[in-house]
Amino acid sequence: MKEYQTLHPHFLHGADYNPDQWLTYPEILAQDPEMMAQAHCNCMSVGIFAWSTLEPAEGQYHFEQLDSIIENLAAKGVKTILATPSAARPRWLAEKYPEVRRVNKSGVREQYNTRHNYCYTSPIYREKTAAIDRLLAQRYGNNPNVILWHISNELGGECHCELCQDAFRSWLKKKYGGDLDKLNHAWWSTFWSHNVTDWDQIHSPMHHGEPDIIMTGLYLDWRNFVTYQTTDFMKMEIDTIKSVCPNIPVTTNLMWLPQNVDYHYLKDYIDVISWDAYPTWHEPDQVRCAVDTAFNHDYFRSLKHKPFLLMESTPSNTNWQAVSKLKRPGMHRLASLQAVAHGSDSVQYFQWRKGRGGSEKFHGAVIDHNGKASGRVFEDVKQVGISLEKLDDICGTKTNAKVALIFDNKNSWALSNASGFINTDKKYMKTCLQHYKSFWKRGVDVDVISTGEELCGYDLVVMPMLYSMDPSQIDRIEDYVAKGGTVVATYATGYVDTTDLCYLGGFPGNQLKDVFGLTADEIDSLYPTDRNSVLWDGKSYPVVDYCELITPTTAQVLGSYGADFYKNMPALLKNSYKAGTAYYVGCRDTGELTDALYGQLLEQLGIQTYALPEGVSVHSREGYLFVENYNDHAVTVELPGIYRNMEIDQVYNGTVSVEPYNIVIVCAQK
Amino acid sequence: MKEYQTLHPHFLHGADYNPDQWLTYPEILAQDPEMMAQAHCNCMSVGIFAWSTLEPAEGQYHFEQLDSIIENLAAKGVKTILATPSAARPRWLAEKYPEVRRVNKSGVREQYNTRHNYCYTSPIYREKTAAIDRLLAQRYGNNPNVILWHISNELGGECHCELCQDAFRSWLKKKYGGDLDKLNHAWWSTFWSHNVTDWDQIHSPMHHGEPDIIMTGLYLDWRNFVTYQTTDFMKMEIDTIKSVCPNIPVTTNLMWLPQNVDYHYLKDYIDVISWDAYPTWHEPDQVRCAVDTAFNHDYFRSLKHKPFLLMESTPSNTNWQAVSKLKRPGMHRLASLQAVAHGSDSVQYFQWRKGRGGSEKFHGAVIDHNGKASGRVFEDVKQVGISLEKLDDICGTKTNAKVALIFDNKNSWALSNASGFINTDKKYMKTCLQHYKSFWKRGVDVDVISTGEELCGYDLVVMPMLYSMDPSQIDRIEDYVAKGGTVVATYATGYVDTTDLCYLGGFPGNQLKDVFGLTADEIDSLYPTDRNSVLWDGKSYPVVDYCELITPTTAQVLGSYGADFYKNMPALLKNSYKAGTAYYVGCRDTGELTDALYGQLLEQLGIQTYALPEGVSVHSREGYLFVENYNDHAVTVELPGIYRNMEIDQVYNGTVSVEPYNIVIVCAQK
Amino acid sequence: MKEYQTLHPHFLHGADYNPDQWLTYPEILAQDPEMMAQAHCNCMSVGIFAWSTLEPAEGQYHFEQLDSIIENLAAKGVKTILATPSAARPRWLAEKYPEVRRVNKSGVREQYNTRHNYCYTSPIYREKTAAIDRLLAQRYGNNPNVILWHISNELGGECHCELCQDAFRSWLKKKYGGDLDKLNHAWWSTFWSHNVTDWDQIHSPMHHGEPDIIMTGLYLDWRNFVTYQTTDFMKMEIDTIKSVCPNIPVTTNLMWLPQNVDYHYLKDYIDVISWDAYPTWHEPDQVRCAVDTAFNHDYFRSLKHKPFLLMESTPSNTNWQAVSKLKRPGMHRLASLQAVAHGSDSVQYFQWRKGRGGSEKFHGAVIDHNGKASGRVFEDVKQVGISLEKLDDICGTKTNAKVALIFDNKNSWALSNASGFINTDKKYMKTCLQHYKSFWKRGVDVDVISTGEELCGYDLVVMPMLYSMDPSQIDRIEDYVAKGGTVVATYATGYVDTTDLCYLGGFPGNQLKDVFGLTADEIDSLYPTDRNSVLWDGKSYPVVDYCELITPTTAQVLGSYGADFYKNMPALLKNSYKAGTAYYVGCRDTGELTDALYGQLLEQLGIQTYALPEGVSVHSREGYLFVENYNDHAVTVELPGIYRNMEIDQVYNGTVSVEPYNIVIVCAQK
Secondary structure (H helix, E strand, O other), rough: OOOHHHHOOOOEEEEEOOOOOOOOOOOHHHHHHHHHHHHOOOEEEEEEOOOHHHHOEEOOOOHHHHHHHHHHHHHOOOEEEOOOOOOOHHHHHHHHHHHHEEEEEOOOOOEEEEEEOOOOOOHHHHHHHHHHHHHHHHHHHOOOOEEEEEOOOOOOOOOOHHHHHHHHHHHHHHOOOHHHHHHHHHHOOOOOHHOOOOOOHOOOOOOOOOOOOOHHHHHHHHHHHHHHHHHHHHHHEEEHHHHHOOOOEEEEEOOOOOHHHHHHHHHHHEEEEEEEOOOOOOOOOHHHHHHHHHHHHHHHHHOOOOOOOEEEEOOOOOOOOOOOOOOOOOHHHHHHHHHOOOOOOOEEEEEEOOOOOOOOOOOOOOOOOOOOOOOHHHHHHHHHHHHHHHHHHHOOOOOOOEEEEEEEEHHHHHHHHOOOOOOOOOOOHHHHHHHHHHHHOOOOOOEEEEOOOOOOOOOOOEEOOOOEEEEHHHHHHHHHOOOEEEEEEEEEOOEOOOOOOOOOOOOOOOOHHHHOOOEEEEEEEEOOOOOOEEEOEEEEEEEEEEEEEEEEEOOEEEEEEEEOOOOOOEEEEEEEOOOOOEEEEEEEEOOOHHHHHHHHHHHHOOOHHHHHHHHEEEEEEOOOEEEEEEEOOOEEEEEEEEEEEEEOOOEEEEEEEEOEEEEEEEEOOO | OHHHHOOOOOOEEEEEHHHHOOOHHHHHHHHHHHHHHHHHOOEEOOOOOOOOOHHOOOEEEEOOHHHHHHHHHHOOEEEEEEEEEOOOHHHHHHHHHHHHEOOOOOOOOOOOOOOOOOOOHHHHHHHHHHHHHHHHHHHOOOOOOOOEEEEOOOOOOOOOHHHHHHHHHHHHHEEEEEEEOHHHHHHOOOOHHOOOOOHOOOOOOOOOOOOOOOOOOHHHHHHHHHHHHHHHHHHHHHHHHHHHHOOOOEEEEEEOOOOOHHHHHHHHOOOEEEEEOOOOOOOOHHHHHHHHHHHHHHHHHHHHHOEEEEOOOOOOOOOOOOOOOOOOOOOOHHHHHHHHHOOEEEEEOOOOOOOOOOOOOOOOOOOOOOOOOOOOHHHHHHHHHHHHHOHHHOOOOOOOEEEEEOOOOOHHHHHHOOOOOOOOOOOOHHHHHHHHHHHOOOOOOOOEEOHHHOOOOEEEEEOOOEEEEOHHHHHHHHHHHHOOOEEEEOOOOOOOOOOOOOOOOOOOOHHHHHHHHHHEEEEEEOOOOOEEEEEOOOOEEEEEEEEEEEOOOEEEEEEEOOOOOOOEEEEEEEEEOOOOOEEEEEEEEOHHHHHHHHHHHHHHOOOOOHHHHHHHHEEEOOOOEEEOOOOOOOOOEEEEEHHHEEOOEEEEEEHHHHHOOOEEEEEEEO | OHHHHHHOOOOEEEEEEEEEHHHOOHHHHHHHHHHOOOOOOOOEOOOOHHHHOOOOOOOEEEOOOHHHHHHHHHHHOOOEEEEOEEEEEOHHHHHHHHHEEEEEOOEEEOOOOOOOOEOOHHHHHHHHHHHHHHHHHHHHHOOOOEEEEEEOOOOOOOOHHHHHHHHHHHHHHOOOOOOOHHHHHHHOOOHHHHOOOOHHHHOOOOOOOOOOOOOHHHHHHHHHHHHHHHHHHHHHHHHHHHHHHHOOEEEEEEEOOOOOOOOOHHHHHEEEEEOOOOOOOOOHHHHHHHHHHHHHHHHHHHHHOOOOEEOOOOOOOOOOOOOOOOOOOOOHHHHHHHHHHOEEEEEEEEEEEEOOOOOOOOOOOOOOOOOOOOOOHHHHHHHHHHHHOOOOOHOOOOOOOOOOEEOOOOHHHHHOOOOEEOOOOOOOOOOOOHHHHHHHHHOOOOEOOOOOOOOOOOOEEEOOOOOOOOOOHHHHHHHHHHHHOOOEEEEOOEEOOOOOOOOOOOOOOOOOOHHEEEEEEEEOOOOOOEEEEEEEEOOEEEEEEEEEEEEEOOOOEEEEEEOOOOOOOOEEEEEEOEEEEEEEOEEEEEOOHHHHHHHHHHHOOOOOOOOOOOOEEEEEEEEEEEEEOOOOEEEEEEEEEEEOOOOOEEEEEEEEEEOEEEEEEEOOOO
């Protein structure tokens, strides 16, 4: 159950609300709460960019309008998620204190510039942020209409100022126990005479300094430091808030993968996970988009293994993607309830009302520039609100996945800067999604987890392209298989540790060779026009991009290459290791090979699957099933058993029909 | 009639003449005037880049050579257009006074660098420019061989130095009456806490500051300021010149659309419009090139609604375009007289003689590196000179267009930085050209005007994608239709005002909803692979890129969408508004739909059209017709009536034959 | 015979050896020499990046480990090529003395940054480099195991600091005899008022200064200065070394063409040419790759017209190219011995053992991360070692080419920055390779020479796109043809001199018009979709990109254009000039036309050719023939005469079979 459920027991439905834009339009401020009620909204995120309104000049605070906004919302039954305003500095602050502005990768101090552009190390920025946060906590910490703190907004980016350089050096000193020899070894800096002989010689990787792809150990430490320092800033805000009102939970809104901040570090300091989902619905490959979105939802749910909040989404188009495509009828309902299907306890939008000017004025919103509580988009939103009210029983329920896919942002950093393989695109994310799709299309719930997590609860663990693993992660995999688990890995597994030092003695590193019963001797990268294949069980599966040359020790060869000088050499292997089983896919396939493998494994492991039409998926939260149709045509889905529709008075016996771009939510009849 | 016609009653024919390059080659200087006479040239633009020759060291002026050059030209009957030399600073000036060099968008003070690189705000640069301008005016203001002042060269670019920042702030203070609230509202800066609380907090949009696409109000004000300041510098030069010799007219040479300086502001301060035309003739789509060039000629003529000067063109290839393609036989004559057909009273080239070194040495010129007054290019030039002499009666005549197309550079700025729609390419220019082509292919003369102009003289006004309109412009459209005019608009019309603030209450803004009898509720952007269609009068027309979802109020639906969820919804509408008629095209078509619409409208409005073969157009200046063939094959053109060829002794009765890449100029026989 | 042959009479076989990476892994250091012996390696390049190990803090030198490394290698029969460590500065040096770090083209002083990043002008860097070089020379100058000095590494790049600006100005003063008028004329700077009136006004071409394509004279002088200053730094190192131990020869390892340093200037200061070859074997066009590599080998051999050293190559893949493709079986032997076929007396690799971390850890090496002296790559290397031992008689033999192709790096600089023609890609390198391929496919040895060399020994001289030629080069061509030589030139020949000043009086410049008996009046550039053809001897050959319009004077027209307005005009011409013959190809063909021409010429000139299958070539060193098969299938090659295989006991009579990706080396039987 979610932390804030004592405060609000229903699905949240609402939007970012930025009334500071409309202070000179009192008729609009007056209409908004009533319109929200009409849209069946019960919650607004307020104050995200309001700093310049709350503190228009240094030390001059004005909370009166915020008071009445929260009151007016409450009068219509709308709760407030209250934001700290640190994401957008007032212009006066940035002009008066240059240190609060970031220094970019070119070494240039940014001007005031767009929003997310503050130095998270700057003592002045921390001081000013803490001051306004404290006042907000004091004023609203006991307000029953405030149910959640929204810390800052979409934390990210990096700063290369001298304050950050010093913080980075301190962080490194701590990490390496003050021992430069350890650091030099981790960074392998003797090569090219790069040895650091004094801590002050260290600089963050900049355009006129160490390139990201050269000293990869430095680069990875920098990414970890940025994660640390970003989180440290967030913790400072949380500590300030909690010191005043310890009982309201906190969140911060996270973003689409992959990210330059490691959420697996940050997650422990917030009470509730929330994130902002902006899929490119109706792109030429709609199924790809659905799978990608599902993967992200699963990742954010798995961060804390409990329900999360969808904090932002658009009721229509975005304005910043390449093509501002409208959602087709049904798509808004489908997209919103897809989030719920994957574990969200909310559907929130950016934003309530389209602004008149600036960058995001054409971003979809509940109320358009015409100012009316009507029209296609408004109706879509209202219907979602009505649906959520009918689905109230589902709120707070958990997802029980038998399959885990390991996606590791740190591995993404390491791979994308590894010189080698195919440098133009390592395709890590794409490969994870390809593996994930095999489960999605069969209606199998998946946890998307990091390398640092406990595996023993899963029947199957999938770890595509897990290039970077520290020895303890290798131990965890070994332990999981030893105790009876089933694991699937691919080419490029376990090549390096977490500062990008290669394992010596053969790949995959350390005891992974025993777990998989093989060594990966060489890896061949293919040109885009090159093709190979794997022959397995009398069938041929296409292969692209990567082919490892493998020497089995104890592994059994299931499939072998169909062409080139490594024709007939092992490509797909299975190894019995202690009580468990380990599969190794030595090449990048186009999806067919791994899909066939997962089909077999799911059956062998007795994991429930569904026979679904193309473009359809099923997800579950405890006893509730969500049947999703991403096609532009209706489908009939076989659903063995008797189910009751949660929204309308209908019972299904064995099959469920789903309209184009629609979702049917059912509950098993006992 | 052109201002300088009292000074020179004939078509001007000549080139930029840069003898300063050849001062150590006396034999070349001696040959030039005689060769010009052989080429039937009667006018040279002199001194454009001569500053370092005229003032080789600070305050040391040397005009002797310029004296003799003007004399020598005159001796061969060649008049001089005399340039002020401000476009290219001497190196000594740029080195001694850093402030005259621009600060670029990255905040870096440029080095001496290439030519157009002076700060138009710098007091020192203004002082030095005025000084040499005054001396030129004093020395040549009474010289009967000097017929026109050529102020600077191809004005453009921008500077971000502190002097310019201060000037920008002053300009803003004036625009907003010293009221920051007005500015903050216009820029919608409360969003993201961007409020300006002190004028000194304002900076021009730079790479490390506000991105062009974020605070679009700031960006548009910056563009308007750059236009203002560029014009102010030009005015300073003109005032200096005119204070000495008020009787010689002035021009400055403008450039291909779209531009970052708004010529509709600048135009009022010069006596004659002139521009530099460099079409990419013989590109894969030759008709596109001809249409684009025609559009530009019409724009420059319409700036003052009287004849203009073609100030630069190439007799052969350029050297700076992607492919340096030679003009096919006939093309030089056709291109030169196309300019005349659209209202030019001159054919001038860059440049007389190819330089030996540097960047433009391979740019086409009348005299090649071989130094001969012969060869294909020289002959082409000479024949144009002979033709112009035969066409003397046409010189000074006007164009009477019944159709106006509104192209607005400011709208181009607004659209290209608007986040939304299809961000990769809004296609404003392309759309204007597509609409324009419908008239070009029927031989209908068109004025290309801005939103600020009087419309009452036109039978038809076309305004594609006029996204940005201020309320007074909306009033003007309303007034035009109310009084009986016919207007055609498209999707994305009247969304925002001139600081990019959206109109509230529905699109198109203000009373345009009544004029067109509809509201545009949503706009769908299509992926490049997406297609839709419009069904109208039993035919289907292809649709790409944009589809608006429209609710008619009083409008009659002519055509509707053929596919997608808005199938059968209105796409093409007609509204009777007071005494006039307003058409609305809700989607971007591939040309066929709007072409069919314009065919009907021209017939209904009784505007003269011609039935022309593909790749052929007809234009007129008072009683003279220009029949242009852009094909590589001969064509026969139906031309009802009896016409006399202006160059050869031939009379046409009903049809005219035109050779490949050629033009026939005729006069109606009374 | 090579300079160092007294020191080492055999082919060198080995690698860069960087033991400084492994100082904390004593077991690895202990294994290496024995493994080298197993791999039949006899030579290692040591110390290239060892500065931080040799001088870990300023003035504190530690040579003990280097002593023992050289000893340990020698104990296993492995000689040492000893490097000066200047290519990679220690971090302490770069931090303490900022002037040793380069200022980049944006005017920014680089941070410590990656390796090659030192100012070659900096007095401090020269002092520190000389100090360690002197100590190395003193300590190892008499060590019989050190056979060659390897000066720095892959010299290149440029610095724009004030020290370099001053050095550039001094260099210019010397070049132009202190006369700014001469400089201004050479740079044609009067155009655009760019006259230099004081030497201090000159700056190197930077991003915020003169663009490379504008003042091309300045740009070309800058490139020549960079060549001069880079060489001057290298000379400083050589002088330091030779002042201590004059008897050990020196080299520096050069790189793939084209380069920004002119090796024809640098070459005179080293004793032996060596270079680093990294072809993209098994790219989609494997023959293109083989031809390109062959061309480069020929260029480096021709620099001193004697055997060179292959100083670096990979036994497997690289890690920094787009696709890290493995070498197919045979390819390593073929690639290694291709170098020998073209005149190399060594096969050396980068590097002996893969590092654990940083950028190049996935670059192919003799010993992989698994640490084993076994496996596919190790075996390939070992077999090359065994082969080289069998080929010992070939070591030191010369190549006798009858054909010369002029490739001039300076011409490459001039063409790539010439505004004109097709600006997106001038295709100079591609055109040279296309001409070269006609000889490669017929087994004709070619010297690839510069414009400054003696031509009289060649039967045929080919000079594609030789746009830039100084008058003395023109004289040399004239003299060669006058005395009976045969030359083939193309469009765009002799347009400009070496500061990019066009020749006046018609192209090609000066007496080339007489040599070729024609003038090139105009040059037409074609769009990528444009096609033309040349008709010659009843056949039609496709033409792309460029067509010159030519007026013959004494030349005979062989072929003429097949289309466009220049249909039937001359395209391929032949001129008898004094005792010789000059051919002129006026257009860019797709290879067929020039190939047919060279086929005829080789026959007429009686130059030996071979009838070879596609993808096969033959090269020779004195009596030895190398038959190379770049196909993935076996071929049978006709080789008139009786030959003995150098490696196995086999004699061929008329034909030789060659396995896929293999090479057969034979010696004519007397």
